[in-house]
Amino acid sequence: MRITASVDATAVTVDGEAVLATSPGLYEVVRSSRNIEIVCPEGCEISVSTGSGSITTRGRLGAVRIMTVSGASSLEHVAAVEARSASGRVEVGACDGNCRVVTGSGRVELARSNDVEIATVSGAVRIDQLHAGGTIRTVTGAIRLSADGDAQLSVHSVSGKVAVELPSDAIGSLVLRSVTGATTGVLPVGDGAHIEVSTISGTISVRTA
Amino acid sequence: MNDLSAGAIVFTDIVGFTELTELHGDDAALRLVEAHDRLVHSVLGSRSRVVKELGDGMLLWFDTACDAVTATLELQRRMCGTVVDTLPMWVRVGVHFGTPRRRGDDLIGRDVNLASRIAAVAAPGEVVCSSALVQQLSAESRNAGDALPVSFASLGSVFVKGIAEPVALYRADATPRLQPANLQTR
Numbered sequence: 001m002r003i004t005a006s007v008d009a010t011a012v013t014v015d016g017e018a019v020l021a022t023s024p025g026l027y028e029v030v031r032s033s034r035n036i037e038i039v040c041p042e043g044c045e046i047s048v049s050t051g052s053g054s055i056t057t058r059g060r061l062g063a064v065r066i067m068t069v070s071g072a073s074s075l076e077h078v079a080a081v082e083a084r085s086a087s088g089r090v091e092v093g094a095c096d097g098n099c100r101v102v103t104g105s106g107r108v109e110l111a112r113s114n115d116v117e118i119a120t121v122s123g124a125v126r127i128d129q130l131h132a133g134g135t136i137r138t139v140t141g142a143i144r145l146s147a148d149g150d151a152q153l154s155v156h157s158v159s160g161k162v163a164v165e166l167p168s169d170a171i172g173s174l175v176l177r178s179v180t181g182a183t184t185g186v187l188p189v190g191d192g193a194h195i196e197v198s199t200i201s202g203t204i205s206v207r208t209a
Numbered sequence: 210m211n212d213l214s215a216g217a218i219v220f221t222d223i224v225g226f227t228e229l230t231e232l233h234g235d236d237a238a239l240r241l242v243e244a245h246d247r248l249v250h251s252v253l254g255s256r257s258r259v260v261k262e263l264g265d266g267m268l269l270w271f272d273t274a275c276d277a278v279t280a281t282l283e284l285q286r287r288m289c290g291t292v293v294d295t296l297p298m299w300v301r302v303g304v305h306f307g308t309p310r311r312r313g314d315d316l317i318g319r320d321v322n323l324a325s326r327i328a329a330v331a332a333p334g335e336v337v338c339s340s341a342l343v344q345q346l347s348a349e350s351r352n353a354g355d356a357l358p359v360s361f362a363s364l365g366s367v368f369v370k371g372i373a374e375p376v377a378l379y380r381a382d383a384t385p386r387l388q389p390a391n392l393q394t395r
Contacts, residue, residue, distance in 0.1 A: 049365050121224060158225065
């Protein structure tokens with residue numbers, strides 16, 4: 001399934017069937033088939049559900065909701081996203097607002113996001129650029145992210161390894177707790193980031209670039 | 210309950226229980242399950258019951274949609290922050306309204322299967338409900354002349370194995386607020 005946002009588009013097309021979009025609105029597409037292409041106005045809000053079908057969006061969409069069983073999702077640019085998948089991978093290029101992702105074993109990869117709420121069982125989480133912060137929980141998935149110097153972040157893992165990188169000039173506070181895992185964290189004290197990480201057996205590493 | 214009584218079917222599921230057991234052993238897993246069971250029993254009233262203990266969760270029955278949603282949100286509130294032997298109590302909850310068949314004290318049928326699948330979609334700490342549950346709760350509130358006791362955020366539709374049509378799901382929130390925007394479905 002491919003969804004393309006176009007600045008000039010005024011129609012939503014599903015399987016070749018042109019549907020006139022009278023307003024930017026919110027459109028729900030529910031198909032198990034992979035053979036769907038949707039072209040919609042930039043900023044359009046989309047809710048897409050598939051079974052095993054993968055979902056790819058191009059361009060800049062509004063709020064997007066994704067629900068798959070095993071299908072992978074790749075979203076280029078969204079205002080906000082709520083994505084759920086049992087085993088499908090979730091990739092987001094840029095998310096301007098809240099990025100909420102729930103997976104079982106599916107990996108979560110965000111290139112850039114403002115704030116996040118992520119929960120996985122075993123899926124690994126990677127965030128290249130996290131601005132505001134948020135909450136990440138996983139049982140066994142490894143977590144690796146780079147956050148802004150004023151990020152407010154809470155990370156909880158049972159056995160997954162957690163690695164957080166902050167800018168070289170970051171200051172703030174760290175709360176690192178692990179029952180049996182090694183913890184290493186260095187951050188000059190000040191009014192800036194607040195990073196809280198807890199694990200049971202996973203190692204924790206928080207460092208500046 | 211008669212064989213065809215309608216009611217709310219609830220599944221609770223301890224997230225990552227298999228992994229937690231593998232990592233921390235059977236004794237820790239047992240204590241986690243016992244703590245889960247105590248918390249579940251603490252929110253059940255006279256119009257609800259435990260149908261079945263499932264090892265890493267429970268199947269519950271509630272006579273009304275309202276009881277099911279308010280009790281499970283309270284359950285999640287009590288679960289939040291609960292730690293057992295350093296293990297977090299992360300539980301997901303799925304709620305559906307339907308007419309399961311009774312077999313002794315047990316419940317079986319499509320609606321039970323669906324409720325189980327809904328729980329699998331929830332994140333730790335969440336209560337995820339089917340559209341049938343939301344509609345029933347709306348009807349119960351309307352009949353009682355009350356406002357909805359909770360709010361719902363649309364999650365979209367999920368394909369469920371063995372069920373032909375996708376099922377619309379909603380996340381319940383303890384704070385009443387505006388209902389989700391209407392969808393234009395294609």
